[in-house]
Amino acid sequence: MNDDEFEADLEELSSAEDFLAYFAVTFDPTVVQVNRLHILQRFHDYLEQVEEMPDSAIAKWTLYADLLQSAYQDFVISDAATEKVFRVFRLSEPKIAQVALSDLTEQLPHAARL
Template identity: 75%
Template sequence: MTDDEFDLDLSELSSAEDFLDYFAIAYEPAVVQVNRLHILQRFHDYLEQVDEMPDSTQARWALHADLLKAAYQDFLASNAATEKVFRVFRMNEPRSVAVPLSDLTKQVPHAPPV
């Protein structure tokens, strides 16, 4: 397999199941069904942490396979709320903001004075 073929293969994969099948990783469909986006995001995050991709296509394939397997395994014994892959899970409680009414009325030319 060439680098171009590997890149083309990757570009054609669209679901978590496609990725897991392509990299020959055994998986439980129920785990993937519930966590597919989280697994793919974690896989992406792991790829982002790689300083330098290997030169050979086989080594790149093996690295991708290892990182995808690690991402999948993160969700075997855990869940999305615990793993906090997406930003929404890491956000703090909503914050309340106070804006004085006088500041708002200054922006409206015909507003009655407060």
């Protein structure tokens, strides 16, 4: 396999199951059915963390297979709400805001000055 073939193969993959099958990752269909987008996003996130991509297509395939296996495994041992892959899961996290009392009293004309 050369780089062009590898890239062409990747372009043909359209589902989580396609990716898992292509990279020979054994999977439970029920895990994939519930977490398909999360698995693919985590896989993409792992790929973005790779500092230097291997030169050969075989080495790339092996790296991709390992990263996809890790992404899939994340959702075998956990769930989407815990892993918070997508921004929407992080929106409900509590945020701490601090506002100085003087800032509030300046906005109210009749507020007592401290």
